[in-house]
Amino acid sequence: MDSKHDLNNDRAPVLVFVVENNAGSGTPLAFGLSNKENQWTIKLSIIAIKKNIPCDRDDCEHKWNYVNLPNGMGFERVRECNSFNWNPFVMTDKHRPSKIAVTNILRGTILCWFHIMQTIGENFNQWNIPWSLRYPLALAFKIIGQSRTENESKEFGLLYQNFVNSLKLPNNIKQKLIADLN
Numbered sequence: 001m002d003s004k005h006d007l008n009n010d011r012a013p014v015l016v017f018v019v020e021n022n023a024g025s026g027t028p029l030a031f032g033l034s035n036k037e038n039q040w041t042i043k044l045s046i047i048a049i050k051k052n053i054p055c056d057r058d059d060c061e062h063k064w065n066y067v068n069l070p071n072g073m074g075f076e077r078v079r080e081c082n083s084f085n086w087n088p089f090v091m092t093d094k095h096r097p098s099k100i101a102v103t104n105i106l107r108g109t110i111l112c113w114f115h116i117m118q119t120i121g122e123n124f125n126q127w128n129i130p131w132s133l134r135y136p137l138a139l140a141f142k143i144i145g146q147s148r149t150e151n152e153s154k155e156f157g158l159l160y161q162n163f164v165n166s167l168k169l170p171n172n173i174k175q176k177l178i179a180d181l182n
């Protein structure tokens with residue numbers, strides 16, 4: 001989930017939702033258009049999508065219809081399925097209102113890889129990690145982060161710790177590198 005402000009002359013934010021399809025590729029799920037962007041407008045978009053994701057019952061027709069809003073300001077699409085079990089994690093950037101908007105509506109947020117790796121780079125600078133070590137450290141970090149299971153990430157995590165401990169770095173820096181992964 002991310003939004004863009006430069007897609008129209010009014011600079012109205014367009015909130016974009018992309019999901020992974022069965023083939024493992026990204027595919028657009030929904031677009032939210034609002035006059036401003038804050039935790040409330042983001043929340044409204046998510047609720048509207050959540051209400052309209054078909055349930056996972058094979059015997060359901062997922063019927064839907066349009067209903068006028070009580071305040072006369074428009075309409076909403078309502079589906080008749082009576083189970084609502086779509087509850088994914090949402091990958092976001094560091095935008096705080098997005099994180100707040102997701103709270104209590106979806107399972108939680110995950111920081112996107114670009115921002116995680118950006119933060120790692122900033123930490124490497126701050127801790128004066130030699131350039132020759134940055135690439136192997138970042139690569140190891142990324143491999144662990146992309147583990148398919150929690151157990152796999154824990155196994156790789158131990159190897160990462162051993163690797164960090166084998167480096168010629170001050171102990172406090174080693175601890176920081178390990179804490180970053182945890």
Ligand SMILES: [Zn+2]
Pocket residue numbers: 054055056057060061062063081082
């Ligand atoms: Zn249904």
